[in-house]
Amino acid sequence: MTTDRRTINIMIKAFKSVLVGLGLIVATLSIFSTQGRAFAQTSQLFRTYKHEVPQKLPETADAIADGKKVYEKRCWYCHGIEGRGDGPASKTMFPKPRNFTRNEYKVRSTAFGSVPTDEDLFRIITSGIEGTAMPFWITISETERWQVIYYIKTFNEQFKKESAPKVISAGSVASTPESVKRGQELFKETKCFECHGEDGRGNGPLTVALQTEWNMPYRARDLSKAWNFKGGNTIEDVYRTISTGFNETPMGSYLEKLSDEDRWHVTHFVKSLSKDMVSDVVVKVKLIEGEQLPTEPQDENWNKATPVELPLAGQILTAPRHWTPTIDAIMVRALYNKDEIAFLVEWDDSTNKQEEIFRDAISLQFPTKIPESLKKPYFAMGDSSGAVNLWSWKAHWHEGFGQIVEAPEQEPGVVSELNAKGFKSITTQPPESQNITGKGIYQNGRWKVLFKRTLKTEDAKGDIQFEIGKLIPIAFAVWDGSNSDFGGQKSVSSWYYISLEKPVPKTVFVYVLIAVVMGASVELWFVARLRRFPPKLEEEE
Numbered sequence: 001m002t003t004d005r006r007t008i009n010i011m012i013k014a015f016k017s018v019l020v021g022l023g024l025i026v027a028t029l030s031i032f033s034t035q036g037r038a039f040a041q042t043s044q045l046f047r048t049y050k051h052e053v054p055q056k057l058p059e060t061a062d063a064i065a066d067g068k069k070v071y072e073k074r075c076w077y078c079h080g081i082e083g084r085g086d087g088p089a090s091k092t093m094f095p096k097p098r099n100f101t102r103n104e105y106k107v108r109s110t111a112f113g114s115v116p117t118d119e120d121l122f123r124i125i126t127s128g129i130e131g132t133a134m135p136f137w138i139t140i141s142e143t144e145r146w147q148v149i150y151y152i153k154t155f156n157e158q159f160k161k162e163s164a165p166k167v168i169s170a171g172s173v174a175s176t177p178e179s180v181k182r183g184q185e186l187f188k189e190t191k192c193f194e195c196h197g198e199d200g201r202g203n204g205p206l207t208v209a210l211q212t213e214w215n216m217p218y219r220a221r222d223l224s225k226a227w228n229f230k231g232g233n234t235i236e237d238v239y240r241t242i243s244t245g246f247n248e249t250p251m252g253s254y255l256e257k258l259s260d261e262d263r264w265h266v267t268h269f270v271k272s273l274s275k276d277m278v279s280d281v282v283v284k285v286k287l288i289e290g291e292q293l294p295t296e297p298q299d300e301n302w303n304k305a306t307p308v309e310l311p312l313a314g315q316i317l318t319a320p321r322h323w324t325p326t327i328d329a330i331m332v333r334a335l336y337n338k339d340e341i342a343f344l345v346e347w348d349d350s351t352n353k354q355e356e357i358f359r360d361a362i363s364l365q366f367p368t369k370i371p372e373s374l375k376k377p378y379f380a381m382g383d384s385s386g387a388v389n390l391w392s393w394k395a396h397w398h399e400g401f402g403q404i405v406e407a408p409e410q411e412p413g414v415v416s417e418l419n420a421k422g423f424k425s426i427t428t429q430p431p432e433s434q435n436i437t438g439k440g441i442y443q444n445g446r447w448k449v450l451f452k453r454t455l456k457t458e459d460a461k462g463d464i465q466f467e468i469g470k471l472i473p474i475a476f477a478v479w480d481g482s483n484s485d486f487g488g489q490k491s492v493s494s495w496y497y498i499s500l501e502k503p504v505p506k507t508v509f510v511y512v513l514i515a516v517v518m519g520a521s522v523e524l525w526f527v528a529r530l531r532r533f534p535p536k537l538e539e540e541e
Contacts, residue, residue: 023171054121057146067151083155088105094324100155103341106246107231110165112253121149173264183269197219202275203350215250226274239267285334287501293342297448322489325479342452352442361479364391366464381420390418393438415479468500478504
């Protein structure tokens with residue numbers, strides 16, 4: 001049988017009409033799905049701890065002599081000429097550079113109290129150590145790395161006594177929910193929480209009193225920040241650290257305290273606490289239409305905003321420089337409606353203990369005017385050619401500062417708005433220009449601070465005026481009171497950007513409706529047409 005040609009043409013035209021309608025729908029959905037993604041640049045800020053080691057260079061007198069030359073060119077400024085960790089740069093560092101004359105080696109595959117293997121030293125020189133000033137020395141050749149290792153070993157007689165230190169062997173236990181749960185139980189039973197905190201944020205009750213065997217301050221690692229794990233953050237690296245411990249620190253070895261299986265359970269639990277740092281150049285400000293913005297840091301509406309983590313570093317551009325910062329990252333969320341904009345900034349802080357002078361604090365920084373070009377004010381408090389608008393919040397201080405502190409919104413001095421044209425040109429805005437409100441809460445080793453202000457203000461000269469569709473620079477500064485942060489001694493970021501999400505035009509929904517109606521109409525017409533004029537069929541004999 002054959003189908004009437006006219007009927008086929010009708011079907012083709014109808015099908016094309018339906019495709020056009022579907023195309024409009026797909027295009028509209030594409031607009032929604034790509035909204036706000038134009039500037040996304042997500043990255044994981046993880047250091048890779050090198051496990052592979054090339055073939056060793058023979059340890060000869062000539063190799064040691066050549067290693068001395070490498071050391072005196074590359075290493076002495078931090079570690080000192082005699083390897084005692086007292087080089088000229090050591091005064092500005094925390095933690096201090098390694099003292100090679102003592103058995104302070106932390107990242108090892110050997111038992112607690114033992115010296116590392118040559119391969120361990122090669123990995124550290126190649127990979128560096130996170131959370132310290134020790135960089136990765138891939139800029140020097142593998143031969144030079146072996147040579148400097150042999151020279152470093154001459155500082156400590158124990159290397160001669162342990163010519164072949166025993167490497168700890170490792171089994172393997174699969175990560176399962178049951179293993180993680182058992183690891184959590186062991187984490188409590190072995191009192192790991194006393195240093196690392198119940199949530200692993202390094203905020204245990206003992207952390208502020210920790211010291212090395214040489215009376216140097218020592219802070220428990222924040223286990224939620226895997227990018228700061230010393231010696232690597234893979235499952236094998238964490239297991240090795242739990243097994244070997246860190247020499248001459250409060251972090252001891254659990255090789256004898258826990259079975260191999262139990263150490264793997266704890267390892268899986270620690271890994272469950274850690275997360276990637278997902279950073280972005282732009283903080284996307286989510287539009288909340290027809291709703292009030294949150295007034296509390298714990299409001300569930302903050303979950304509607306996309307969180308962005310931003311790295312921080314110590315301010316070292318001008319005195320007083322900050323060489324030993326403790327706050328290394330913040331998380332930012334932002335929301336806005338037709339009238340206001342709000343920011344929620346979070347960061348880990350091992351303790352909220354502070355003095356009246358040295359208080360936990362944070363500052364948001366904007367240019368007073370949105371730049372029309374790539375030129376922006378100097379990111380460190382602006383400059384004479386470009387002023388900045390500062391939103392400042394300080395933790396409310398009082399006697400008997402508790403574990404949970406809420407800064408009352410109306411408390412004098414908690415929030416303030418300032419302008420600056422450099423470090424030495426900072427002015428507090430007059431009372432009538434103080435437009436921001438703020439509130440902070442400290443809980444479970446983490447600060448959450450809320451800022452809120454109207455999109456527009458009457459002070460167009462001193463205040464940033466937010467506009468939809470513009471890239472608006474933003475920078476941050478954080479002070480840790482327990483670390484005696486004050487004034488220029490702070491953790492800072494460079495310039496990032498915020499972008500207010502564009503409202504979806506109502507006409508978009510009209511176009512979608514029209515496309516659906518058109519597609520349905522064509523289909524109904526096509527069905528009715530077929531019923532009225534059924535195709536003539538020819539029978540074949």
